[in-house]
Amino acid sequence: MANKVAVYRKEHFNAAHRLHNPLWDEATNKTVFGKCNNPHYHGHNYELIVKVVGLPNKETGYVMDTKKLSEIIQLHVIEKFDHRNFNEDCIEFKTMNPTVENIAIVIYDILRKYINSDLDLQVRLYETEKNFVDYPVS
Numbered sequence: 001m002a003n004k005v006a007v008y009r010k011e012h013f014n015a016a017h018r019l020h021n022p023l024w025d026e027a028t029n030k031t032v033f034g035k036c037n038n039p040h041y042h043g044h045n046y047e048l049i050v051k052v053v054g055l056p057n058k059e060t061g062y063v064m065d066t067k068k069l070s071e072i073i074q075l076h077v078i079e080k081f082d083h084r085n086f087n088e089d090c091i092e093f094k095t096m097n098p099t100v101e102n103i104a105i106v107i108y109d110i111l112r113k114y115i116n117s118d119l120d121l122q123v124r125l126y127e128t129e130k131n132f133v134d135y136p137v138s
Helices: 026-037 066-081 100-112
Strands: 005-017 042-054 120-126 132-135
Touching (some): 042 066, 042 100, 066 100, 100 120, 100 132
Antiparallel strands (some): 120 132
8 A cells, every 4th residue: 555545533622812922012912913812811612633644554554543643632632721721821832822823833743742753744723613724734
């Protein structure tokens, strides 16, 4: 089998954040980030889709066991971010604005450590039904 196959796993989590640049004044933050700059935070129901691409294993037929992929996502992403405030509860965002772009990059970096380096990895993160990002892009 010389054909690559993409395997996907979809998960959900809920989290709050505030988009804010501490180097800017309040007026600039409000202008740039609008409602997302609410000082009392706001939340999203995130949908995470993890894509793993590779050659199916000759013995199992799997690119990656989706049960194992789900366990990795649950343990290292969902448990870390679900029902959390990115700004207040997550060390990764103490000095980084928790935009959907930055959240996707952080999730990718977390997962990359646990998924075989022979496999390509991509994270798609929906912040709303209409707004989502892919990382990395090809």
